[in-house]
Amino acid sequence: MNDSYLNFVNSPFGARLARSLGLPKPEVLRRYRADQPEFDGLIAIGAGREPHLLDALANLVTSIGVTSVAHESAGLWVPLANRHGLMTGRFEPAESGSHGKLTALLFDASGIEDSSQLEPLHGFFHDTLRSLGKCGRIIVLGRPPEACATPRQWTAQRALEGLTRSLGKEARRGITANLVYVEQGAENGIEATLRFFLSPRSAYVSGQVVRIGVRDGADALPAFDWNQALAGRRAVVTGAARGIGASIASVLAAQGAHVIGIDIPSARDALDSTMRQLNGTALAFDIAAPEAPAQIAAALDEQGVDIVVHNAGITKDKTIAKMTDAAWQSVIDINLSAQERIDDALLAAGILRDGGRIVAVSSISGIAGNLGQTNYATSKAGVIGRVQSMAPHLRARGITINAVAPGFIETQMTAKIPLTIREAGRRMNSMSQGGQPVDVAQTIAWLAHPGSAGVSGQIVRVCGQSLIGA
Numbered sequence: 392m393n394d395s396y397l398n399f400v401n402s403p404f405g406a407r408l409a410r411s412l413g414l415p416k417p418e419v420l421r422r423y424r425a426d427q428p429e430f431d432g433l434i435a436i437g438a439g440r441e442p443h444l445l446d447a448l449a450n451l452v453t454s455i456g457v458t459s460v461a462h463e464s465a466g467l468w469v470p471l472a473n474r475h476g477l478m479t480g481r482f483e484p485a486e487s488g489s490h491g492k493l494t495a496l497l498f499d500a501s502g503i504e505d506s507s508q509l510e511p512l513h514g515f516f517h518d519t520l521r522s523l524g525k526c527g528r529i530i531v532l533g534r535p536p537e538a539c540a541t542p543r544q545w546t547a548q549r550a551l552e553g554l555t556r557s558l559g560k561e562a563r564r565g566i567t568a569n570l571v572y573v574e575q576g577a578e579n580g581i582e583a584t585l586r587f588f589l590s591p592r593s594a595y596v597s598g599q600v601v602r603i604g605v606r607d608g609a610d611a612l613p614a615f616d617w618n619q620a621l622a623g624r625r626a627v628v629t630g631a632a633r634g635i636g637a638s639i640a641s642v643l644a645a646q647g648a649h650v651i652g653i654d655i656p657s658a659r660d661a662l663d664s665t666m667r668q669l670n671g672t673a674l675a676f677d678i679a680a681p682e683a684p685a686q687i688a689a690a691l692d693e694q695g696v697d698i699v700v701h702n703a704g705i706t707k708d709k710t711i712a713k714m715t716d717a718a719w720q721s722v723i724d725i726n727l728s729a730q731e732r733i734d735d736a737l738l739a740a741g742i743l744r745d746g747g748r749i750v751a752v753s754s755i756s757g758i759a760g761n762l763g764q765t766n767y768a769t770s771k772a773g774v775i776g777r778v779q780s781m782a783p784h785l786r787a788r789g790i791t792i793n794a795v796a797p798g799f800i801e802t803q804m805t806a807k808i809p810l811t812i813r814e815a816g817r818r819m820n821s822m823s824q825g826g827q828p829v830d831v832a833q834t835i836a837w838l839a840h841p842g843s844a845g846v847s848g849q850i851v852r853v854c855g856q857s858l859i860g861a
């Protein structure tokens with residue numbers, strides 16, 4: 392769908408008019424394109440006391456081939472970078488007057504154990520934020536508060552959330568800010584997540600807190616190529632005929648997966664056409680039909696599957712006093728219960744292989760609730776419960792389960808919303824615009840990545856840091 396306001400204020404005349412009238416000017420977000428470098432420019436590294444993640448960061452910087460500068464808070468970075476043969480220098484605040492010198496700011500706060508040690512965060516972002524260019528990236532790294540040894544350490548690590556979310560709201564200009572908590576021992580498993588948060592693939596993901604845990608068989612990540620990370624993998628995507636589902640199918644296929652797209656029989660033509668373009672397989676099933684789990688299991692049985700994306704969903708909005716029993720029941724059944732039945736069938740028969748990935752599509756309505764959406768918000772909150780409750784049970788099999796919670800995404804579903812409510816949904820976030828289906832799809836591709844083995848039980852909002860439910 393088209394955001395005409397964003398297009399207008401980014402035209403030469405519209406930009407002048409917006410400036411003179413003081414109107415907000417949403418940035419045209421930089422999104423991933425295969426014909427443009429994914430990582431470039433200069434990143435500034437800062438650190439608190441005794442940072443534990445600098446070695447892992449050095450591996451990352453080497454692997455993605457960017458140049459780094461050390462802020463004075465990260466004095467340890469310079470010898471480390473020299474040891475790794477990385478080009479580095481020191482960040483000089485005095486030289487930083489102009490916007491746009493830096494493409495990312497990374498701060499290792501993992502060693503902070505007390506609130507009195509938080510000051511280097513102020514020093515680093517005070518000095519560097521104005522030098523961060525449009526659509527730049529901010530990543531703060533810490534330790535999961537709940538795993539901290541002392542209440543003071545827990546307190547200081549929890550404080551990082553307030554900082555990161557505020558940076559996202561202050562930075563604007565298409566800049567994202569996210570917090571990654573790395574469990575002790577999970578240092579080798581951070582690259583896929585940091586690549587995602589540094590990349591234009593995460594254009595509409597901001598203000599999020601993600602935890603990376605120790606995976607079972609810590610050093611046994613399967614080999615993969617970063618450019619074709621899903622090569623040789625099979626992925627099921629429900630609701631794949633159009634909208635977000637079609638985009639998920641396309642992004643997974645672009646990373647090498649064979650996609651099996653499922654949609655209702657009445658969407659067969661659109662599904663066939665989407666799958667044909669991707670060399671995928673089309674299955675016309677209603678996922679809520681009683682026989683669907685067995686049919687899907689039978690269709691996948693021979694070769695099994697590595698990735699299951701539960702995307703199909705519907706809305707039947709009415710205030711609860713006016714909502715029919717059928718409208719309640721169909722939304723719960725398609726958006727939530729069908730997922731449970733399908734996963735049960737695939738897991739019981741071992742069709743979803745060990746080391747597999749389940750990603751479900753929730754919604755910020757499931758986090759915040761929404762007027763006229765008691766059925767929908769119930770189903771989407773249930774999806775969150777499913778992810779959180781199943782993650783520990785699937786761990787021994789190396790299977791991860793996560794959810795994305797989209798905010799306002801430009802699709803046929805949101806095109807149906809009345810104009811004034813639609814405009815509010817679009818603008819009430821740090822990016823002042825709606826997201827695109829590809830933003831949800833790229834986030835799912837990160838969660839489905841072989842390198843995301845330590846990311847499980849997480850709910851990641853794809854909402855441009857929406858104020859709703861924040």
Ligand SMILES: NC(=O)c1ccc[n+]([C@@H]2O[C@H](COP(=O)([O-])OP(=O)(O)OC[C@H]3O[C@@H](n4cnc5c(N)ncnc54)[C@H](O)[C@@H]3O)[C@@H](O)[C@H]2O)c1
Pocket residue numbers: 629630631632633634635636653654655658676677678679702703704705725752753754755796797798799800801802803804805
């Ligand atoms: N668009 C948004 O802003 C937004 C926000 C939050 C969450 N979501 C969620 O994202 C997902 C995709 O939404 P969308 O905007 O692309 O919607 P959409 O209506 O454009 O697409 C949904 C797809 O699911 C299919 N589907 C519906 N019922 C099915 C069934 N019983 N069996 C098989 N397929 C079925 C539809 O035919 C359709 O192809 C949904 O779960 C939705 O709740 C969307």
